[in-house]
Amino acid sequence: MKKILNLLSATALICLFAACETTAVNVATDYDHAANFAKYKIYTLAPSTRGQIMAPVSEQALRDALRTELAARDITEAPGKTADLNVVRHVFIQAKVSVEQYTDWGYLHGGAWPYGYGYYGMWRGAPITYTDVNQYDEGTLILDFVDARTKKLVFRGTGKAVVGGPEANAAKIREAVKKIVAAYPNSGAN
Numbered sequence: 284m285k286k287i288l289n290l291l292s293a294t295a296l297i298c299l300f301a302a303c304e305t306t307a308v309n310v311a312t313d314y315d316h317a318a319n320f321a322k323y324k325i326y327t328l329a330p331s332t333r334g335q336i337m338a339p340v341s342e343q344a345l346r347d348a349l350r351t352e353l354a355a356r357d358i359t360e361a362p363g364k365t366a367d368l369n370v371v372r373h374v375f376i377q378a379k380v381s382v383e384q385y386t387d388w389g390y391l392h393g394g395a396w397p398y399g400y401g402y403y404g405m406w407r408g409a410p411i412t413y414t415d416v417n418q419y420d421e422g423t424l425i426l427d428f429v430d431a432r433t434k435k436l437v438f439r440g441t442g443k444a445v446v447g448g449p450e451a452n453a454a455k456i457r458e459a460v461k462k463i464v465a466a467y468p469n470s471g472a473n
Contacts, residue, residue: 308442308459309443309444310443310463311440311441312441312466312467313439315436315437315438318435318438320437320469322367323430323437324357324359325366325367326359326361326367327369328346328360328362329369331371331372331373334372335374335376336374340453341449341453344453345424345456348460352460352461352464352465355464365431368428369431370427372424372425372427373427374425376422376446377420378419378420380416380417381419382416383414384414419445420445420446421444422443422444422455423441423442424441424459425440426440426463428467442456442458442460444458
């Protein structure tokens with residue numbers, strides 16, 4: 284019995300850590316390998332012509348995160364001035380469906396299910412396959428770094444995560460920006 288409880292506890296922890304992982308922000312980046320990133324020292328956040336409008340909390344989180352992360356790379360914001368880079372953001376929200384199918388989950392030998400007061404059996408013809416359907420919204424943040432002089436895209440970062448409440452979304456935006464800017468080529472890269 285103790286062995287079964289330990290197994291169930293371990294399974295519960297694995298599920299908990301797996302659930303935490305699904306809330307993380309997934310990031311992908313790419314850049315123009317021929318671009319001289321050393322010349323980019325001043326940026327401006329340019330308005331997007333596509334995508335959705337961000338909530339004020341999310342917009343502020345984006346601006347603060349960009350300011351902090353790019354400053355760490357010696358790239359400063361210059362609103363209203365001539366910039367080397369235009370950072371253009373695009374935000375999209377898409378409804379998603381997750382379907383997971385479980386077969387014989389939780390059943391022990393002989394079709395018995397462990398219960399706090401012992402084991403109980405299943406009725407004849409009980410289902411052995413269960414389907415779990417979840418609907419959720421996935422948010423995508425795209426940051427395009429465009430050479431202000433040539434109007435050529437030199438770096439793109441894309442972050443995706445499950446949409447939550449305003450504070451959770453702001454935290455995910457900060458995480459996405461941090462991961463995206465971490466992949467920005469070093470100033471000496473060509």
